[in-house]
Amino acid sequence: MARLEFDIVVIGGGAGGLVVAAGGAALGAKVAVVEKHKLGGDCLWYGCVPSKTLIKSARIAHEMRHADRWNLSPIDPKPDLAQVMERVAAVIRGIEPNDSPERFRGLGVDVIQGEGKFTGPVTFEVNGRKLTARTFVIATGSRPGVPPIPGIDKTPYLTNETVFDLREPVRSLIVVGGGPIGSEMAQAFRRLGSEVTVVDMASRMLPKDDPDLVEVVHSRMVEEGVRFHFDASIVRVAGNTGSVAMTIKGKDGRESTLEATHLLIAAGRKANIENLGLDAANVKTEKKGIVVDDRLRTTNPSIYVIGDAAGGYQFTHVAEHHAGIVLRHAIFRFRWSKPSKVVPWCTYTDPELARVGLSETEAQEQKIAHRVYRFPFDDIDRARAEGETEGFAKIVTTPSGKLLGAAIVGLHAGELLAEYGLAVAEGMNAKKLPGVIHAYPTLAQVNRRVADQRLKEGLTPTVKKWIQRIFRLQGAP
Numbered sequence: 001m002a003r004l005e006f007d008i009v010v011i012g013g014g015a016g017g018l019v020v021a022a023g024g025a026a027l028g029a030k031v032a033v034v035e036k037h038k039l040g041g042d043c044l045w046y047g048c049v050p051s052k053t054l055i056k057s058a059r060i061a062h063e064m065r066h067a068d069r070w071n072l073s074p075i076d077p078k079p080d081l082a083q084v085m086e087r088v089a090a091v092i093r094g095i096e097p098n099d100s101p102e103r104f105r106g107l108g109v110d111v112i113q114g115e116g117k118f119t120g121p122v123t124f125e126v127n128g129r130k131l132t133a134r135t136f137v138i139a140t141g142s143r144p145g146v147p148p149i150p151g152i153d154k155t156p157y158l159t160n161e162t163v164f165d166l167r168e169p170v171r172s173l174i175v176v177g178g179g180p181i182g183s184e185m186a187q188a189f190r191r192l193g194s195e196v197t198v199v200d201m202a203s204r205m206l207p208k209d210d211p212d213l214v215e216v217v218h219s220r221m222v223e224e225g226v227r228f229h230f231d232a233s234i235v236r237v238a239g240n241t242g243s244v245a246m247t248i249k250g251k252d253g254r255e256s257t258l259e260a261t262h263l264l265i266a267a268g269r270k271a272n273i274e275n276l277g278l279d280a281a282n283v284k285t286e287k288k289g290i291v292v293d294d295r296l297r298t299t300n301p302s303i304y305v306i307g308d309a310a311g312g313y314q315f316t317h318v319a320e321h322h323a324g325i326v327l328r329h330a331i332f333r334f335r336w337s338k339p340s341k342v343v344p345w346c347t348y349t350d351p352e353l354a355r356v357g358l359s360e361t362e363a364q365e366q367k368i369a370h371r372v373y374r375f376p377f378d379d380i381d382r383a384r385a386e387g388e389t390e391g392f393a394k395i396v397t398t399p400s401g402k403l404l405g406a407a408i409v410g411l412h413a414g415e416l417l418a419e420y421g422l423a424v425a426e427g428m429n430a431k432k433l434p435g436v437i438h439a440y441p442t443l444a445q446v447n448r449r450v451a452d453q454r455l456k457e458g459l460t461p462t463v464k465k466w467i468q469r470i471f472r473l474q475g476a477p
């Protein structure tokens with residue numbers, strides 16, 4: 001067989017692809033990355049970074065308006081979306097050099113701008129150049145899925161790929177989709193002064209999280225003025241720039257019309273796996289996407305698929321985790337290495353909602369014997385000092401106390417969850433957590449206090465009787 005030019009060729013230079021490229025090059029592999037658009041992918045340009053930056057400005061605006069909660073004079077910050085979006089662009093510009101072609105070329109990676117396709121099992125052709133490699137990694141990410149709503153093709157709409165380019169004021173916004181992206185954007189725009197309506201065919205927002213946790217976020221958003229239409233099917237949409245009308249049908253069959261200046265579609269994601277010449281490479285696909293085994297290998301043993309393109313959890317940290325697995329396979333030949341099943345995630349609404357491992361709903365649906373413990377933030381001193389007492393932490397354990405999952409809704413829930421990420425991944429028993437000293441007064445006290453609930457449950461009347469008996473036997477000192 002002819003000598004292969006590269007050890008690894010990565011197709012798609014986003015969150016996952018760039019970790020493979022940088023890691024591979026650092027470990028001495030000859031690596032190329034093929035990118036059709038801009039290195040950095042969705043996370044940097046259209047996803048995590050711009051959304052979290054927008055959310056921060058929206059949060060500050062909200063707190064200024066409600067400063068009386070901290071006994072300060074409230075002021076109307078009069079948000080100017082153009083200015084806010086300029087900050088979003090500046091934050092992206094600040095991070096961009098980490099993901100730039102120059103940086104990657106400096107690391108020894110061959111960065112190829114273009115869109116190509118497989119022409120054989122170990123050949124990928126781009127710009128007329130045939131790249132051969134021992135390992136290929138498909139890391140092409142995903143794009144917004146646009147539902148086939150009658151009239152959508154003639155109506156101007158925003159997606160995550162265009163919403164951060166907005167510079168004009170958004171007087172009113174209809175958001176299609178009450179998942180994480182739709183919910184985050186709905187609250188942010190509301191706080192920046194838009195009238196916001198969320199439309200979803202599901203019966204509640206954030207359907208992958210437990211209803212009791214979601215309700216805390218939902219009621220906060222309703223209180224802030226976000227309107228929700230659940231169980232709604234969209235009959236049609238029409239409009240021009242600055243004026244959109246959407247007809248929806250409720251569960252009761254009644255139709256109503258919503259009007260807004262802008263429409264945002266946040267109704268799921270589609271993996272970017274078309275036009276890659278997968279047939280020529282013997283990579284099978286099915287309805288769900290690329291056929292992939294539990295080690296991220298496609299039906300061609302030289303080709304892996306990672307991140308959003310793999311069709312599982314669509315998060316940056318998952319794409320990065322996948323990248324580590326592929327590097328282990330491709331460089332160290334640790335072919336038994338599999339992705340972890342313990343995946344944390346966080347929705348960055350206010351309050352945040354974060355979760356790792358098994359949820360209470362999943363434990364019920366899968367008929368897994370379990371116990372649930374909760375602890376509220378209003379019993380955490382730091383939460384009181386912050387004036388942010390909404391929400392609670394919840395853990396799901398086996399009857400013997402082994403942690404199966406944890407979820408937190410409240411201030412900085414995403415940061416707080418990290419401890420439970422470790423505990424669940426390590427299969428720890430909940431009773432170990434109260435033994436770990438948690439700095440006072442931190443919000444992380446909630447992690448200890450919720451696990452205390454499990455410990456206290458062990459104090460049955462019989463155990464208490466034994467303790468009293470031991471005290472009596474010991475007598476006076």
Ligand SMILES: Cc1cc2nc3c(=O)[nH]c(=O)nc-3n(C[C@H](O)[C@H](O)[C@H](O)COP(=O)(O)OP(=O)(O)OC[C@H]3O[C@@H](n4cnc5c(N)ncnc54)[C@H](O)[C@@H]3O)c2cc1C
Nearest residue numbers: 012014015016036041042043047140141307308314315316
């Ligand atoms: C609004 C929004 C907010 C989000 N917030 C979060 C968050 O807070 N936390 C989180 O963990 N995740 C978040 N995500 C998800 C996160 O952005 C993705 O999971 C992550 O970017 C996936 O990484 P990836 O490497 O699979 O794909 P990407 O990072 O998207 O990279 C794919 C790359 O492949 C390129 N490409 C596509 N097709 C081809 C081709 N044929 N040839 C060459 N190149 C190609 C693309 O141009 C892109 O650069 C968010 C997503 C959105 C949309």
